[in-house]
Amino acid sequence: MDFLNALVAITNYVIIPATAYGAQLALGALGVTLVYSILRFSNFAHGDTMAFGTGVVILITWGFQAMGISFGPLPTALLALPFGIVITSALMLGTDKVVYQYYRKVKAAPVVMVMVSVGVMFIMNALTRFLIGVDQINFADGARFVINARQWREMTGMSEPLTLRSTQVITVVTAILVVWALFWFLGRTRTGKSMRAFSDNEDLALLSGIDPNRVVAVTWIITGALATIAGTLYGLDKSFKAFTYFQLLLPIFASAIVGGIGNPVGAIAGGFVISFSEVGLTYAWKKVVTYLIPNWEPDGLVQLLSTDYKYAVSFTILILVLIFKPTGLFKGKIV
Amino acid sequence: MSTARQADAAAGGRLRAPLFFALMAGLIVLEGMTSGWNSALGILNMGLLSAIMALGVNMQWGYAGLFNAGAMGFVALGGLAPVLISMPPTPGAFKAGGFGILAAFAVAAIAVIGAVWLYRTLRGKLRGLAVAAVLIVGFFTFRWLFDPAVDAIEAINPSAAGNLGGLGLPTLVSWPVGALLAAGAAWLVGKIALGLRSDYLAIATLGIAEIVVAVLKNEQWLDRGVLNVNGIPRPWPVPYEIDLQNSHAFVTKMQAWGIDPTLGSTITVKLAFLLLFVIVIFALIWLTEMSLRSPWGRMMRAIRDNEVSAAAMGKNVTRRHLQIFVLGSAVIGLAGAMMISLDGQMTPSSYNPLRYTFIVLVMVIVGGSGSNWGSILGGVLIWYVWVKAGDWGPDMMAILASPFPAGPFKEHMIDSAAHMRMLVMGIILLGVLRFSPRGLLPEK
Numbered sequence: 135m136d137f138l139n140a141l142v143a144i145t146n147y148v149i150i151p152a153t154a155y156g157a158q159l160a161l162g163a164l165g166v167t168l169v170y171s172i173l174r175f176s177n178f179a180h181g182d183t184m185a186f187g188t189g190v191v192i193l194i195t196w197g198f199q200a201m202g203i204s205f206g207p208l209p210t211a212l213l214a215l216p217f218g219i220v221i222t223s224a225l226m227l228g229t230d231k232v233v234y235q236y237y238r239k240v241k242a243a244p245v246v247m248v249m250v251s252v253g254v255m256f257i258m259n260a261l262t263r264f265l266i267g268v269d270q271i272n273f274a275d276g277a278r279f280v281i282n283a284r285q286w287r288e289m290t291g292m293s294e295p296l297t298l299r300s301t302q303v304i305t306v307v308t309a310i311l312v313v314w315a316l317f318w319f320l321g322r323t324r325t326g327k328s329m330r331a332f333s334d335n336e337d338l339a340l341l342s343g344i345d346p347n348r349v350v351a352v353t354w355i356i357t358g359a360l361a362t363i364a365g366t367l368y369g370l371d372k373s374f375k376a377f378t379y380f381q382l383l384l385p386i387f388a389s390a391i392v393g394g395i396g397n398p399v400g401a402i403a404g405g406f407v408i409s410f411s412e413v414g415l416t417y418a419w420k421k422v423v424t425y426l427i428p429n430w431e432p433d434g435l436v437q438l439l440s441t442d443y444k445y446a447v448s449f450t451i452l453i454l455v456l457i458f459k460p461t462g463l464f465k466g467k468i469v
Numbered sequence: 470m471s472t473a474r475q476a477d478a479a480a481g482g483r484l485r486a487p488l489f490f491a492l493m494a495g496l497i498v499l500e501g502m503t504s505g506w507n508s509a510l511g512i513l514n515m516g517l518l519s520a521i522m523a524l525g526v527n528m529q530w531g532y533a534g535l536f537n538a539g540a541m542g543f544v545a546l547g548g549l550a551p552v553l554i555s556m557p558p559t560p561g562a563f564k565a566g567g568f569g570i571l572a573a574f575a576v577a578a579i580a581v582i583g584a585v586w587l588y589r590t591l592r593g594k595l596r597g598l599a600v601a602a603v604l605i606v607g608f609f610t611f612r613w614l615f616d617p618a619v620d621a622i623e624a625i626n627p628s629a630a631g632n633l634g635g636l637g638l639p640t641l642v643s644w645p646v647g648a649l650l651a652a653g654a655a656w657l658v659g660k661i662a663l664g665l666r667s668d669y670l671a672i673a674t675l676g677i678a679e680i681v682v683a684v685l686k687n688e689q690w691l692d693r694g695v696l697n698v699n700g701i702p703r704p705w706p707v708p709y710e711i712d713l714q715n716s717h718a719f720v721t722k723m724q725a726w727g728i729d730p731t732l733g734s735t736i737t738v739k740l741a742f743l744l745l746f747v748i749v750i751f752a753l754i755w756l757t758e759m760s761l762r763s764p765w766g767r768m769m770r771a772i773r774d775n776e777v778s779a780a781a782m783g784k785n786v787t788r789r790h791l792q793i794f795v796l797g798s799a800v801i802g803l804a805g806a807m808m809i810s811l812d813g814q815m816t817p818s819s820y821n822p823l824r825y826t827f828i829v830l831v832m833v834i835v836g837g838s839g840s841n842w843g844s845i846l847g848g849v850l851i852w853y854v855w856v857k858a859g860d861w862g863p864d865m866m867a868i869l870a871s872p873f874p875a876g877p878f879k880e881h882m883i884d885s886a887a888h889m890r891m892l893v894m895g896i897i898l899l900g901v902l903r904f905s906p907r908g909l910l911p912e913k
Contacts, residue, residue: 176672178538243534243667245534248536249902253898253902254895260889263885263891270870280487332509383677443680445679446681449679
């Protein structure tokens with residue numbers, strides 16, 4: 135039995151990728167959950183908002199690269215990120231003015247708002263395609279690895295390789311910073327507190343003089359920022375393709391609901407629940423099993439589920455939560 | 470505002486529907502005169518299939534206010550029926566692995582039923598352990614039976630078959646079976662997601678649609694996956710072009726009318742499909758209109774307009790929602806099966822959520838939520854716009870891009886024109902929702 139090698143293999147193939155993916159999902163789910171708790175509808179356009187934000191970041195990254203600006207060992211996209219956030223948030227504010235504001239005024243049912251967000255989804259989808267096309271794009275530059283397989287072997291002398299890509303480290307660090315900033319904002323600032331008050335009890339918040347337009351505007355700005363950051367990190371870590379971002383909608387919604395929709399802590403926990411289950415169930419465990427049980431070579435890959443069915447994992451978890459705990463792991467809202 | 474609009478609709482009500490349908494017919498005739506009748510009938514046939522999908526979605530959204538974000542899944546599931554029912558069986562496939570697969574599914578069903586039973590009877594810590602144990606043992610037994618059976622089936626003549634094949638029954642039989650398949654899946658999803666928050670259903674259906682398409686893409690033993698199934702037989706009265714061209718009587722008749730026999734044969738085939746589709750549509754419209762006028766229809770509308778008061782009157786809202794959700798999905802599945810027999814092939818990678826879920830929602834909204842004739846009109850009209858926007862986009866973009874010098878920017882502009890249709894759909898949907906939420910043919 136070779137416990138250490140098994141541990142390294144699990145870390146390399148499950149823990150590191152799932153942590154990075156979980157952080158991306160958590161940021162996406164935070165955006166969905168924020169719109170849900172303030173504006174009270176499920177935003178189907180969120181995946182395409184992420185795609186749009188990432189598309190803008192990629193264009194600016196290319197511009198920087200053409201001008202010869204680089205960020206040293208870090209990807210240039212991080213420099214472009216603030217500009218992408220500004221543009222995406224501006225688009226969100228514009229969309230709210232042109233589209234959503236009217237439905238708030240007439241107090242449309244949540245399900246009508248969802249339908250409206252489908253319309254917005256089409257337009258965002260078209261904008262992204264106009265902007266950057268439908269092809270797969272790799273825009274990560276800078277140092278590729280923090281630890282590569284050879285360094286690991288020289289460092290430890292172990293036969294099992296371990297690699298840590300810089301995009302994975304960047305994802306996790308950025309996600310921690312963003313989440314810290316968001317919670318500080320929601321918990322400590324006046325605007326953040328008024329947002330939480332608005333989410334808890336709209337009528338009471340209005341009575342105590344909170345300006346709803348300001349709350350809504352700030353929500354859209356934060357949503358645009360979260361979507362751009364989540365999309366860019368996902369794109370850096372894997373690659374950018376507009377349709378993949380649309381498909382991310384399912385794991386993102388699942389994360390938000392598993393954690394308890396409307397609850398930011400829940401969105402983060404949900405993101406990691408979904409990512410670890412998805413990666414864990416679709417990983418071929420053969421190597422780990424061979425290390426752990428000596429003198430036994432399993433026939434197959436010991437893969438519980440083919441990677442083609444990764445969305446089935448999000449779905450199954452979603453269904454289990456809906457059956458057993460519809461409020462989610464942390465108490466979310468039920469309307 | 471809404472009363473004014475209702476009065477307006479009532480005033481123009483009598484003429485409104487015939488006018489819009491005449492306009493639609495005019496557009497199709499114009500298409501026939503300018504681009505040929507093959508293209509016009511092609512658009513009309515797909516438009517009518519989309520209209521049937523829209524009828525199904527309208528039952529869910531229009532009658533009951535249920536948001537189905539997974540119509541694609543039910544279309545795809547319905548499309549599986551012609552493959553399983555009307556294709557000839559693959560020789561030896563059932564013997565090689567059919568029983569193994571049936572046994573595997575039987576084990577899975579027993580495990581799930583057993584787990585549910587244990588969950589209901591046991592209490593405390595033991596319950597979690599017992600349920601988990603049954604499910605885990607069930608899963609591994611399932612894989613142990615399933616994997617070798619799949620390998621055996623996929624090994625049979627992999628270049629042409631490698632799947633179970635069908636039962637070799639007439640294609641018309643497969644249409645209701647497609648509806649049944651979709652209804653079964655809808656029952657499962659609805660049972661879980663209905664009765665909770667309204668948009669949970671949307672998210673659950675979004676998920677089931679992705680999974681259905683993933684299964685169709687990856688399970689080669691079932692439908693050859695991305696290798697596609699070709700040569701799915703046509704439904705009963707529809708002839709094959711090649712038979713018509715070889716038929717002396719047909720060729721002489723066409724020549725007597727002064728029509729090229731090849732062109733004549735393709736148009737005859739399309740007209741035959743058209744006739745079938747129109748019969749199905751009239752049957753569906755008759756059924757839905759009758760049911761809407763029945764006490765059941767009044768109850769459904771009462772539930773949609775005010776769930777709380779309907780529940781207070783003793784109506785079981787969740788059960789009625791489940792009922793209408795299953796019925797609507799069955800209609801969508803029917804359209805899916807019909808579409809596969811029109812295409813003659815099953816290509817799982819062609820199922821795209823924008824095309825088969827969200828455009829259908831646009832059709833329903835544009836036609837008028839809750840209005841069956843509206844769904845038909847919306848189905849054909851929006852499909853026409855969708856197809857034509859693909860043609861007009863590049864032309865328009867070429868004009869827009871003409872002042873720019875040739876170069877990467879101009880190329881980019883012209884390339885991106887193909888995506889114009891998404892923008893058009895988004896603008897139509899948002900425009901109708903905002904300015905005419907009752908649609909072109911409002912519900913009476």
